[in-house]
Amino acid sequence: KAGVTQTPRYLIKTRGQQVTLSCSPISGHRSVSWYQQTPGQGLQFLFEYFSETQRNKGNFPGRFSGRQFSNSRSEMNVSTLELGDSALYLCASSTGQGSGELFFGEGSRLTVL
Amino acid sequence: GENVEQHPSTLSVQEGDSAVIKCTYSDSASNYFPWYKQELGKRPQLIIDIRSNVGEKKDQRIAVTLNKTAKHFSLHITETQPEDSAVYFCAASPSSGNTPLVFGKGTRLSVIA
Secondary structure, three states, X not given: OOOOEEEOOEEEEOOOOOEEEEEXXXXXXXXXXXXXXXXXXXXXXXXXXXXXXXXXXXXOOOOEEEEEOOOOOEEEEEOOOOHHHOXXXXXXXXXXXXXXXXXXXXXXXXXXX | OOOEEEEOOEEEEEOOOOEEEEEEEOOXXXXXEEEEEEOOOOOOEEEEEEEOOOOEEXXXXXXXXXXXXXXEEEEEEOXXXXXXXXXXXXXXXXXXXXXXXXXXXXXXXEEEO
């Protein structure tokens, strides 16, 4: 069974640009959650998508958005990048039914110059 | 919303000693408490979890205890080994419904051989 796949793994952008990150969940999982990981701040929740609908949203500005496709693959977009957006962006898939194990991808490491 | 505090932020122990990481949570509705381990450069992975209907759970050298009255839970690792060196994250969430996990900021454990 294939794990969670995130692309790209590394990317460098400059301030003001936008970026799109992709996440393919484990087959059969309908929930995809996105987390931002920075040193000292741990894993901060961005949003969760379930069956193509945003089900939960964290406290991030509107520059951070996402979507989910009918095959459960998800993308997140960050517009007008700021230096502080440099982070590891992790997606996690799960069945989405109640609480249960999150299966994380290896992350997309974004550097904003 | 839920807030999870985790201590200490860093912990160094000698190989063979025990390590304890503590977390507190704020939302009395939370009743699912997982722990994730993230080795350097790798994805977070679930190592153990506990639900509020039990006070303690063990899996070989790791155990988790939960005190719902005091709203705190702890991870205990006995007979530590160098491969236990990693960042450990606690998290909390209501197990009913579909509320996302809220993570603590992590504890960097170093096991010194």
